[in-house]
Amino acid sequence: MLKALIFDMDGVLVDSMPFHAAAWKKAFLDMGMEIQDKDVYAIEGSNPKNGLPLLIQKARKEPEAYDFETITSIYRKEFKRIFELKAFDGMKECLEVLKTRFLLSVVSGSDHLIVHDIIDQLFPGIFDIVVTGDDIKNPKPHPDPFIKAVELLNVQPKECIVIENAILGVEAAKKAEIYCIGVPTYLEPSQLDRADLVVGDHRQLIQHLLSIEPDHGSKA
Structure with missing residues (x-):
């Protein structure tokens, strides 16, 4: 599930x-x-x-x-x-819907202060757990950031999906044995080929995420 x-x-x-x-x-x-x-x-x-x-x-x-x-x-x-603070179009609205269905977490390699400042401004009250680059010893591509998030969320890896746009992030998710969706924001899709699913862009990502129900995890 x-x-x-x-x-x-x-x-x-x-x-x-x-x-x-x-x-x-x-x-x-x-x-x-x-x-x-x-x-x-x-x-x-x-x-x-x-x-x-x-x-x-x-x-x-x-x-x-x-x-x-x-x-x-x-x-x-x-x-x-x-820096100009800008969420991807439709992402905040998407997250607000997803929050009614799932636990939500952010796992970022960026500094603690930068991550929390951005999250607090753009997505206040949305995320249950935030893991930053300052919170772990071994960053992506090590699985540690995602393992820490799973532990803090009190779930199993098989009960999660990771959404990543970076090569090292996809590698880390797979090492943590978590299903991974890749979105090639700044890369060629082929560079994220280790992901379980690669969507074309953020519009397709949002459509896919909103189509997932909690009891359909095995079909993600």
Whole structure:
């Protein structure tokens, strides 16, 4: 029986990844490095501690030569300056319906303060559990963030569906043995091929989610 839906935030609930990418690029430029949007999208779902070394390597530099706190501080300041808060069309209304049927959770690799600020502004009172990048030791693609959400929701993995738009997020969901729906917000659909189902866009995602009933979990 399906009891809970677990949502990634950036790129699933909120159209925020372009702002994250711009902020990381600014931080890297200030440190004398250059990265591309696609580099940031490829590691979406990881936290800065794990994602930064990968981005620095993309810039053809050695991670050990850079102070992560300095880069992250520039990123956070720039993200706060440029970010425009915007949920995907129809998502809030969709969640309000789903809340009457399921437990709802957010699992995000972003900072605790950023996640809770966005959720409190756009989706107040909607989510039962929120897990952020600061709440776990091993981020996506490790299964730990989703395992923690399942434990806090007091359900079984087979009683959940994860909704993800990131490669690392899909990988983490499958490692946690949870059914996963992928939405290719910033990627090609083929890049999410490990998901159990890949929808074309957010319109199709919302239609599919609203068609699911709690007693039809095995047919998701």
